[in-house]
Amino acid sequence: MTGPGTVLGRLYRAAPVVQDAVLAAALLLPDLFLFSDFALPHVGVADRLLTVGYAVLGYAALAVRRRAPGAVFCCVWAHALGGELLTAAGTFDYSPTLALLAALYTVAALRNARPAVLALVSVAVPVALSVRAALADVPDAEQLTSLLGVACFYGLLNLEVWAVGRWVRAGRAAAVRDRLAVARAEEAVLSERARTARELHDVVANAVTVMVLQAGGARHVLRTDPDRVENALDQIESSGKTAVAELRHMLLVLRTEGERAAAEGPGFGLADLDPLLNGVRQAGLIAHLRVTGVPAPLTRNVDLTAYRLVQEALTNAAKHAGPGAVTVVRLDWHGADGRLAIAVEDDGRGFPSATRSDLSTGHGLLGLRERVAVCGGTFEAGPVGDDGFRVAAELPTAKLSPQEVGA
Template sequence: MRGVRARPVLLDSALALAVAALMVAGAAVRGGDLGDRPGAAGLALAAAGAVPLLVRRRYPIGSLLVIVALTCAFYLYGFRTTLGAPGILIAAYTVWARYPVRQAWPPTVIAVVAYETAMIAGRASHPIPDTVLALLQASATVLIGHSVYIRANRLRETAERAERAEREIELEAQQAVVEERIRIARELHDVVSHHLAVISVQANLARYVFESAPDTARGALDTITGTTTEALDELRRLLSVLRPPRHEPGEYRPQPGLADLPALVGRLSDAGLTAHLRVTGTPRPLPPGQQLCAYRVAQEALTNVIKHAGDASAELTLDYGDDGLRLLVIDSGGGAPPRANHAGHGLVGMRERARMYGGVIEIGPREPAGFGIELTLPYPNPGRSAGEP
């Protein structure tokens, strides 16, 4: 039965075949008995009354009306069904099992009136008993079909409530994660700010008394060492909360920097982009954050060349100037310029990264052709204290 229910087309085909066989077996001429068989046309019309059952699930109301029309035509042509009209009952059941009362009763009334009219016009042998029997069968069919509709509605409402409850639980869990991350971020900010302030004060003290009071300088350095250790321990504990429960080996690796730009250009060249890296000026060390900023801007710019510039080539220039680092990505043209993604990536993300480190980024077309992205990052000021904004 599960296999049959899983194949509704097969079930409806078998049902239509069984009804057609029953209608043909019970077909008789008007006033005759079961053995008084109609001709080929009558038998074909009797069997045709079961064909609409093949599409009863897709067109319930249409199937009911067509079956009633064919059955009425069978009666009006001078034939009768000695074994009943199960096709009408099955189609009526489908209507009441699929539709609410306000939609199911009009076609049902039409079907009952048409059936009774055709039966009387066809001069049925026992009109009153046949009418009573038809009304009883119709009433039972309506009750059974409507009960199935109510049960299906209840099951559907239960499933919808369960789905809504599951979504609410998921949203609550996501909200809890967001709130926890905000709390951790605030705590992380407080911990880092406190320890960095202590380190800054002690470092300034050690520098100030380095020559005049070596013992005091040594004590300040000891304090810096202890504070740094405490800060690292706190960071490990807090960040461990943010890590997923499962992660692949090697997932946590050092963030890329300027030294990884040649490998980036090589990977994109393997992907089909003609790219060149040019370094000018005297390289100097930069903090990891600034290096990551420059790397991500270069990565996004070169990726945009692949996406939007077609077969264009690209040149990545890294210029160590006197006051800052200048990163320039220019393509040779051939496609539409990339559009900003307001979800936080793309060109908007580049500007945010540049602003984070006090840099400036210029994005736009180049003459005579192509598109360019130029990032300028100032070198860190060694005279500024770590605790200063």
């Protein structure tokens, strides 16, 4: 099926050089009929062929106008100037106009302000020659009126075409800015979604792991050691309350975005390691804390990241190494270097657990790596020794104002 719609659709999808060639061909005939003697009956065939041949030379350059707008404008400008000079010399009667307007528009739409203004100013030369040629046969009494009319026509025509080009350029720039703003907004949404997912994982995974391990241990001693069962139930209740409190805090932050900084408060940090260690100890893990160096202040984000790293590493040790495994948490403060080194290492020699293999989500270490990278730190995790596993990171410290210090 063919038709105007189909032809226009194919032209829209064609390469720019094809589109510009079609534009050049579409402007060529109106230019010849309106601004030359091509259509006059007294003009001979040879003169018409000469006029057409010269016109084609100028319009051919328009085929690459978008690829090289400045060079094309110079070629078309020289073509227009040559046409005026040849007309003045009596070779033919032709004032190239539409090709120059197309080249002027292209420079205005695709180039910066300086070359666009230079192009507009330079157009005055061939325009002045066109005005002069138009007044050649006008009686002296009508020279002033004709001069004003012709000069206004050519001047306003070029100025309007140039202004449309600049307006199109401004619109394209605004569209680009809008697309960048949308892309940044989408990136921020994805980043916030990932941050929320990490927080949910860290809150829920630790609490659920401790609760499941405690429940499993309590079940085995349900009839033989009631005191231990009661202790396990207390720990399950405490872990559940802590998880609910953290989830409530997270929801508060997400719902009050405008007051986010105030809502976050100090949050969790290294100062909360003792309750965390006690929780995994109650689940059967043998956990030790070793601190060397002089503690330095941390930003809230870095402090929370350090806490989450220890929390996730201890949770993994409880899940994979099992109750009875020995885990050591080391905090090495390097004040001179402005770094905090954290390492959590287990020996992997706990008691077998039938439930712990089902507790892993597979996203914990990935989330830790992302957290540490956001803080400007380094992260590593992998097996150590025969059966153990080690999670380590280095995080930056700094001298902060009291408002910036977390904890």
